Structures are given as structure tokens and as C-alpha cells.
Amino acid sequence: MSTAELLTPELLTAERLQAAAPGLAELLVDAVRGGASVGFPARLTTAEAADWWRSRAAAVAAGSLLVWAAGPSDRPAGTVSLALAQYPNGAHRAEIGKLLVHSDARGRGLGGALLALAEQAAAERGRTLLLLDTETGSSAERLYRRAGWTTLGAVPDYAADPAGTLRPSTFFYKHLVATA
Template sequence: MKVADPAIEVLAAERFRAAIPELAELLVDAVETGASVGFLPPLTAADAERWWGTLTDDVSTGRVLVLLLRVDGRTLGTAQLRLAQLPNARHRAEVAKVLVHTSARRRGYGRMLMAAIEAAARNAGRHLLVLDTLSGSDAEGLYARLGWTRVAEIPQYAEVPHGRFAATTVYYKDLKGQNP
């Protein structure tokens, strides 16, 4: 059976609320497999749903754009674009919570989500993007291949399982002058 092409959408507020259980499943999967995305295992589905629910106002007002990647009706990935709101920062945004379900990794979905994030940033009038990721993670290779510039590594940035602390690496990408 042929697998359908991935569909990526920027979720409107109503669709976001309906997708919270699917987004929670992605977050739980990421945390349980070692991703440094702000939570420590074990993360329950209920706690993950509550956290996603805290974004409802920001999604409704357009301060946060949540993208959803689906294949054959199954949610396999998500990413966020957090639009800076201060008057001197309206040209930039932060990329956050780029998650691809472990069952769907190494198929190009992360690359597709990042391309969609860049397009959403352009549509929102943003050209400078920043993100951070766990130092030494697979995501670092992805961001480098996609033309992101490594800025710095911050030691002991995030707590990871067993009471240890891990470094994060900060990246940026300036979309100005780049072809979409």
C-alpha cells in the first residue's frame, strides 16, 4: 500500500484545541525517548495535554504558530514558531518543540517541518529565527544541514534524567535574501 504524502498545516485555534491529544502523544514519545524539550520522564498524557492547553491563548492570538505534520491521517510531527512581540523584535521568532514521532524518524519529516516553519516565518514577516537544542543530539546535524548557524553552547542548561545536567547549543538562521 502506498503511503500518502505528508500534509503540514498551521493550526487555527479551534483545530489546535482538537489536536491537543495528538500533540500530547508526540510530546510524551519525545520525552520518553530522551528529548530535551522541557520535561523529564515519566510524562503522563494528562500532564502533556495540560501543557499544550496552556498555549491556547497564544495560538488564538497568533503569538505562537503550531504546525502539525500528518501522514495517512496519523499525526507524526509538530513544530512551533513563537513570534517575538516587543516593538524592536518583530523581525524575529523562536523555533521550539520540533518533534517527530520515533516511529517516523529518518524519513525527512524533520526537514519538511523546518521548511514549513521557515515559510510560516516569512508569511508572518519574520526573517531572523533562533532555536536551541540538546548538544550532541541528532537535531544538531539536521540544523547544520539546513543552513542554520551554530552560535554557542551553554553548559548545564537543562536537567536530564538521573539528576544530571546537559548543555544546549544555540542556532540562528537569517532568511532575508534567501529563496523560499
């Protein structure tokens, strides 16, 4: 797959998310097996991961969650999600989640491109504040710093890694200029 193909992610509808769930599941399992602390234990199966992705379809249909997939739907190389805050006093913010790049596709700029895409989509929807968290010391943390995110702080023992060991998480924020 060419870099150009990787860098043209598709915004998934609820129906496309359902169809892409098996491929997204493989991507999620690859991340977890690679040690990414993305909310799942090392024993995560592809079937469990596919069910989790399918469970996101209702939020996508409601418009509260945006999910992009880069690469072919049967084997996406990357994904990112943007959860739009639903409270009236939070209509200006959103949260980046599940920024995943398959181990075979790393080092080609896909993670940065997906992050930039989610940031742009947030700005287009009038969101001026983005939040995210990641395992302290991870390669994802370095990506966010390079992309201009500001460290809010670290919380010790915030989440368990895939092996079940509690690890600190660093929280970040980024101010955007709304384009909506």
C-alpha cells in the same frame, strides 16, 4: 501513513489545537521517553502533556504562536511551533520550538520538512531572524546544521534532560529573506 501525508502539515487554529491536544500529547510523550530534551521530565504523563498543549491555545489565538501538526489529528507524526517575538524592537525575529517527530516516522524527511515550513512561514510574516536551541550532540543539532543554521554557541548545564541530568544546549540562528 504515506510520506506525502506526513509532509502536508496543517497550521492549527486555537480550536484545532485544543482538539488535537491528545494526539500531540502522545507525540510529546514519545519524544520525552525517547530521551529528547524538550523541557519535560521522563515521568511526563499523557494527561500532563495534553494540558500543556491546551495551554498554548491562547497564544495561538492571539497570533503570537503558530503550531503545525503533520498526520492525522488523533495521532500526529510530527509538529513544529514558531513563536513570534512580541516586542516592538523584535518584530523581525521568531523562535523555533517543539520540533518533534514520532519515533515511528523518523528517517523520512519530516523533521526537515517541518523546519523548512516554519522558516517559510516566518519569512512570509516578515521575520528575518530565527533562533532556536537544542541539546548539544543530539540528532536535532545535526538536522539544524544540515539545514544551514549557524551555531551561536553552547551553554553548559543549560537544561535538564528527561532523566534530570543537566546537559549543554547549543544555540543557533538563521537569517531569512522576508517575503512579506
